[in-house]
Amino acid sequence: MDKEKLANMKFLFDPATVAVIGASPNPNKLGFHVMKSLTQGGYGGQIVPVNPKATEVMGIGCNPSLESYPGRVDLVIVVVPARAVKEVFIQCSKRDVKGIVLITAGFKEIEDPVGTRLHNEIRAIAEQTRIPVIGPNTFGFINFHASLNASFTPEFSLINRGRIALVSQSGGMAHLLGFLALRQDVGFSKIVGIGNRLNVDFPEMVEYLSQDPETKAIALYMEGMDHPRAMIEVAKKYSAIKPMVIYKTGISKVGDQASLSHTGSVAGNYDIYESAFKQAGLIIARSAEQLLDFSKVMAHCSLPRGNGIAILSGQAGPGMAGADVCEREGLNLVSFSKETQQRINELLPPLALRTNPVDMGPAWYDAKAIAGIVEAVMNDENVDAILLYMMFASANMDAVERLSTLLKEWSQRKPLISCLLAPQGIWDSQVEELEQAGALVNLPTPERAASAMAALWRCAATLRKQIT
Amino acid sequence: MDKEKLANMKFLFDPATVAVIGASPNPNKLGFHVMKSLTQGGYGGQIVPVNPKATEVMGIGCNPSLESYPGRVDLVIVVVPARAVKEVFIQCSKRDVKGIVLITAGFKEIEDPVGTRLHNEIRAIAEQTRIPVIGPNTFGFINFHASLNASFTPEFSLINRGRIALVSQSGGMAHLLGFLALRQDVGFSKIVGIGNRLNVDFPEMVEYLSQDPETKAIALYMEGMDHPRAMIEVAKKYSAIKPMVIYKTGISKVGDQASLSHTGSVAGNYDIYESAFKQAGLIIARSAEQLLDFSKVMAHCSLPRGNGIAILSGQAGPGMAGADVCEREGLNLVSFSKETQQRINELLPPLALRTNPVDMGPAWYDAKAIAGIVEAVMNDENVDAILLYMMFASANMDAVERLSTLLKEWSQRKPLISCLLAPQGIWDSQVEELEQAGALVNLPTPERAASAMAALWRCAATLRKQIT
Numbered sequence: 001m002d003k004e005k006l007a008n009m010k011f012l013f014d015p016a017t018v019a020v021i022g023a024s025p026n027p028n029k030l031g032f033h034v035m036k037s038l039t040q041g042g043y044g045g046q047i048v049p050v051n052p053k054a055t056e057v058m059g060i061g062c063n064p065s066l067e068s069y070p071g072r073v074d075l076v077i078v079v080v081p082a083r084a085v086k087e088v089f090i091q092c093s094k095r096d097v098k099g100i101v102l103i104t105a106g107f108k109e110i111e112d113p114v115g116t117r118l119h120n121e122i123r124a125i126a127e128q129t130r131i132p133v134i135g136p137n138t139f140g141f142i143n144f145h146a147s148l149n150a151s152f153t154p155e156f157s158l159i160n161r162g163r164i165a166l167v168s169q170s171g172g173m174a175h176l177l178g179f180l181a182l183r184q185d186v187g188f189s190k191i192v193g194i195g196n197r198l199n200v201d202f203p204e205m206v207e208y209l210s211q212d213p214e215t216k217a218i219a220l221y222m223e224g225m226d227h228p229r230a231m232i233e234v235a236k237k238y239s240a241i242k243p244m245v246i247y248k249t250g251i252s253k254v255g256d257q258a259s260l261s262h263t264g265s266v267a268g269n270y271d272i273y274e275s276a277f278k279q280a281g282l283i284i285a286r287s288a289e290q291l292l293d294f295s296k297v298m299a300h301c302s303l304p305r306g307n308g309i310a311i312l313s314g315q316a317g318p319g320m321a322g323a324d325v326c327e328r329e330g331l332n333l334v335s336f337s338k339e340t341q342q343r344i345n346e347l348l349p350p351l352a353l354r355t356n357p358v359d360m361g362p363a364w365y366d367a368k369a370i371a372g373i374v375e376a377v378m379n380d381e382n383v384d385a386i387l388l389y390m391m392f393a394s395a396n397m398d399a400v401e402r403l404s405t406l407l408k409e410w411s412q413r414k415p416l417i418s419c420l421l422a423p424q425g426i427w428d429s430q431v432e433e434l435e436q437a438g439a440l441v442n443l444p445t446p447e448r449a450a451s452a453m454a455a456l457w458r459c460a461a462t463l464r465k466q467i468t
Numbered sequence: 469m470d471k472e473k474l475a476n477m478k479f480l481f482d483p484a485t486v487a488v489i490g491a492s493p494n495p496n497k498l499g500f501h502v503m504k505s506l507t508q509g510g511y512g513g514q515i516v517p518v519n520p521k522a523t524e525v526m527g528i529g530c531n532p533s534l535e536s537y538p539g540r541v542d543l544v545i546v547v548v549p550a551r552a553v554k555e556v557f558i559q560c561s562k563r564d565v566k567g568i569v570l571i572t573a574g575f576k577e578i579e580d581p582v583g584t585r586l587h588n589e590i591r592a593i594a595e596q597t598r599i600p601v602i603g604p605n606t607f608g609f610i611n612f613h614a615s616l617n618a619s620f621t622p623e624f625s626l627i628n629r630g631r632i633a634l635v636s637q638s639g640g641m642a643h644l645l646g647f648l649a650l651r652q653d654v655g656f657s658k659i660v661g662i663g664n665r666l667n668v669d670f671p672e673m674v675e676y677l678s679q680d681p682e683t684k685a686i687a688l689y690m691e692g693m694d695h696p697r698a699m700i701e702v703a704k705k706y707s708a709i710k711p712m713v714i715y716k717t718g719i720s721k722v723g724d725q726a727s728l729s730h731t732g733s734v735a736g737n738y739d740i741y742e743s744a745f746k747q748a749g750l751i752i753a754r755s756a757e758q759l760l761d762f763s764k765v766m767a768h769c770s771l772p773r774g775n776g777i778a779i780l781s782g783q784a785g786p787g788m789a790g791a792d793v794c795e796r797e798g799l800n801l802v803s804f805s806k807e808t809q810q811r812i813n814e815l816l817p818p819l820a821l822r823t824n825p826v827d828m829g830p831a832w833y834d835a836k837a838i839a840g841i842v843e844a845v846m847n848d849e850n851v852d853a854i855l856l857y858m859m860f861a862s863a864n865m866d867a868v869e870r871l872s873t874l875l876k877e878w879s880q881r882k883p884l885i886s887c888l889l890a891p892q893g894i895w896d897s898q899v900e901e902l903e904q905a906g907a908l909v910n911l912p913t914p915e916r917a918a919s920a921m922a923a924l925w926r927c928a929a930t931l932r933k934q935i936t
Binding site for chain 2: 028030033036105110111112139152153154155158168169170171172173174175176179180182183221223249250251252287288289313314315316317318319320321323324326327328333350361362365389391392393394395419421422423424426444445446447448
């Protein structure tokens with residue numbers, strides 16, 4: 001990407017001043033919701049509503065035009081109808097605007113050739129002046145670290161600040177992922193809806209985010225691609241630097257057709273994409289939940305040296321479910337070293353499963369025994385990573401608390417993904433504390449924890465291969 | 469199953485009096501937790517704690533032995549050590565007890581041959597007197613319709629009463645599924661941990677539950693099987709009457725070994741089981757979440773005539789994700805009839821996806837248009853079932869409310885599975901109301917909704933095939 005455009009991207013996502021062209025006091029207009037997002041999201045910069053027909057919006061005085069505002073404007077959010085957009089772009093190019101969010105739809109994706117012509121015209125203006133444009137046909141973006149909600153959905157601001165950047169070709173999927181994240185305590189650095197990608201497509205976003213210090217892992221939701229080769233090249237280059245996971249739909253025939261209409265690009269043969277993605281170091285997710293799970297562990301787990309896994313379970317069944325997934329996904333349930341096995345045999349009665357996957361259930365009432373098992377397995381040189389499962393059962397009320405110090409001190413010297421599940425309000429705050437301390441990443445089921453472990457291992461292999 | 473034993477099963481699950489052998493005032497004993505479950509779970513029958521060393525437990529006077537209690541006892545819950553269990557069984561057989569829950573572990577599953585001998589001895593007593601026994605090595609069971617929590621986990625009583633019966637070979641998995649259900653508003657008729665299956669195994673449970681009027685769908689979690697042929701025969705017979713879904717682990721080599729130790733049975737070759745299960749009319753789930761999702765739709769959805777699906781989505785992306793799953797799972801995204809397509813074209817602008825999957829997004833502000841589209845598709849004779857997706861985006865705040873009357877009146881004349889997702893507290897109560905009215909079943913993601921639709925279609929095909 002052009003250096004000037006890349007430099008402008010930084011202003012786009014972290015602007016000192018934001019103007020909203022089409023700001024509105026009418027709740028039936030998107031310009032109302034955008035203003036609500038900006039003003040209620042905690043943004044500390046200057047907000048400049050522009051609307052010739054309004055005097056003020058949300059208590060901020062309106063400007064009749066962008067021209068009439070005397071100060072500098074970094075980011076312009078556009079919600080006026082398509083026919084008025086070209087004039088806005090011309091004004092932006094005159095005002096040294098750094099970036100545009102073009103929420104308006106009705107360009108390349110409509111059947112009418114007028115849309116394509118307009119698309120090309122505004123694209124030419126943006127490219128000439130090196131203004132990166134998010135959209136058209138987007139909800140916008142959120143930069144959680146700047147408390148900047150530049151979208152038409154104020155509720156995005158409810159989501160936690162975190163380390164995952166989500167780039168989505170679909171607004172609906174971004175909302176889905178955001179609200180799933182709310183329920184699963186996943187935090188984001190940025191959520192960006194790239195929509196119909198006037199001049200900021202997946203390659204540009206990946207390049208920018210690879211250099212974004214607030215982003216530890218990049219999650220991509222893709223339908224179709226206009227420039228697959230550029231995407232593969234960028235992925236190859238930057239997947240060595242930052243973990244990236246991709247979920248691509250449009251696999252089915254109808255999906256392919258839908259993609260063409262939805263965002264103006266052909267989804268194409270999925271198998272070809274998938275093998276190219278894998279070769280380029282992208283980790284493949286197969287559902288919205290996997291996209292979240294995988295990017296969560298990539299953003300918060302240490303990296304395993306290899307695929308040698310230990311499953312420590314408070315009950316046998318979840319351990320078996322996890323073992324099935326591990327085997328299917330190419331992970332290796334290791335045999336413990338002689339010393340480790342001896343230690344476990346000392347601590348668990350014969351009626352328990354004492355080999356991997358270990359059933360720690362019979363030691364529930366013996367906090368020292370549980371901690372002893374976990375510690376022995378952590379230090380076993382055969383073990384690269386640990387899956388820790390515990391289902392609440394009232395007799396094990398203190399189980400998480402009793403492991404807390406050990407887990408915090410260990411601090412993922414080897415990666416630790418858990419499924420610690422209880423009725424709401426029993427273990428939640430303890431698990432959250434362990435997550436925030438970096439002691440583990442918790443996922444909702446044993447199977448999802450095991451799948452995420454496999455993704456983490458593939459990610460580690462990619463990073464290592466590309467570094468050496 | 470023997471008629472007398474089957475008759476006794478009804479008393480076991482719905483007893484007038486429950487005795488707890490090993491009831492304890494000490495929170496470090498399982499006998500404490502069982503008493504807590506019974507007393508706090510809302511059970512209306514008589515509770516009889518038995519413990520020669522205690523005078524009372526939770527305010528109820530203790531009996532030194534079962535013999536010393538003068539009244540009739542239907543259900544006996546046993547939490548005393550394995551060595552004391554045989555004597556309890558002898559007493560039970562003398563007292564005309566109808567059923568036993570044997571929580572105690574340490575029988576067939578331990579390495580010591582004493583365990584197997586004891587197992588066989590108590591089994592002989594139970595079989596002779598036709599007493600069905602849940603366990604050994606189980607947490608117990610919950611009959612939600614009798615508010616009877618006969619388990620060592622009082623928190624099971626937090627779960628909603630519903631129409632799904634869960635039979636689990638693993639206590640850990642039953643706790644996992646129960647606490648997942650809590651978070652996903654799934655309700656159960658019964659949760660039963662069959663543990664090491666003294667004389668009540670999967671076939672007996674399936675036979676009993678097929679005749680249980682409170683159970684609409686049966687969810688089975690299985691590790692290994694002692695009598696595969698009996699299971700397949702029972703499944704064949706009763707899957708024509710009631711929807712049944714099965715999740716089996718122990719697929720991996722280590723899982724197989726673990727199963728042998730965990731519940732004393734070999735898990736065996738998964739592929740052989742799977743094809744036998746399918747032929748017997750069982751629906752296959754591949755994760756704990758699928759087991760819940762599938763049984764939820766089977767318990768609450770009408771049955772589709774065929775596999776012709778319409779996807780109506782408030783945003784294009786989720787519709788595409790759903791379409792991919794539909795195609796993979798053998799569902800057919802139908803072409804709408806000429807009349808339906810014409811109606812949709814009238815109601816949606818050209819910029820929208822107007823064919824299946826439909827993107828209703830551009831009509832968000834037009835409640836009549838949305839309702840018009842949904843109604844036209846409902847009445848389309850090509851359509852057998854509907855997937856309805858809507859992601860909250862603040863501008864569509866009223867979207868669920870506006871469809872509410874139409875959906876309730878329609879009342880699943882064709883099955884309707886939805887993914888209606890918003891931040892907590894926005895749509896929750898409206899969605900819950902629609903679920904309770906039987907208007908739809910809501911699932912957490914578009915992909916899971918589509919997978920569940922495929923399971924529902926397979927279930928309908930099974931029921932139809934076996935009836936005709």
